[in-house]
Amino acid sequence: MNKKIKKLPIAIFLMGTTASKKTYLATRLAKILPVELISVDSSLIYKKLNIGTDKPKKTDIFYEKHWLINIKEPYESYSVMEFYNDALKIMNNISKKGKIPLLVGGSMFYYNKLINTMSPLLPKANFKIRNMIKKKIDNQLYKSYHDMLKTIDIFSANKIHCNDIQRNLRALEIFFLTGKTLNEIKKIPGNKIPYRIYQFGLTYYDRQILYKNIENRIFKMLELGFEEEVKNLIKNKYLKINFPAIRCIGYKQMFLYILNQINYKEMIKNTTIATRHLAKKQLTWLRYWKNIYWFDSNHINKAYNDIIKFITKKIN
Incomplete structure (x- = not known):
């Protein structure tokens, strides 16, 4: 590693499939490493969408330092350019405090733009x-x-x-x-972001275990009152079929169920299929990803220990 690169601040990317314990691992790491969390999740940006997005609770010790959560209303869109600019600004602020930005989530398109840079000519939403x-x-x-x-x-x-x-x-x-x-x-290249980026991937190596965890998450959502959450969103006009937030998996399916356009079993089935499709899409992205250290979610303690050792060595 040349001297110029070694002087750059560190950034950690913790990516992987849905339902792979990424946020759980990130919050554990935050208790030991000098990090602040940045969400890389296109669902967590929306206010009022909590249960279906598996959003961290406000009582969580790291909620206040988990950036890019609850920044948009359900009717507002959020472009990759907005994410790119927001993420870089927050990363810079974290680095200035002598801490490390830890980006965690499964929106691979967002990560891709940070790693492969954004064209300087991409305009903001108008x-x-x-x-x-x-x-x-x-x-x-x-x-x-x-x-x-x-x-x-x-x-x-x-x-x-x-x-x-x-x-x-x-x-x-x-x-x-x-x-x-x-x-x-x-095709117009941008400048690479000024960080030493260390990337870690997390998923269940056994695809059937991954699918089982996806199903468990969906049933947990339902137990926590997901149906009531969506009913309240519809009642208060916070969620409509044409709002950008409806694309968050589970919300459209529950929306259609509440309107009696599909039955309960279809709602669960369609949500499961959509979540599985997301996981496959994430794996397709990551299959061709460079410079990534992989961990099996079944061995989360190993991932935790290995990442701490790795980052501690890079800091010192």
């Missing part, structure tokens, strides 16, 4: 532009956001699912703000 795009759809100039995107950026349209409103809208927004397609913007 609601005037989004409203202009929406009016074009409302006035039936185009059938959908995806239909509109096909006329402007066929490359992105072929990569984004036609029903993914948020990503289609973001690609359109980028074009109208910059005059460049999303693909053109992505």
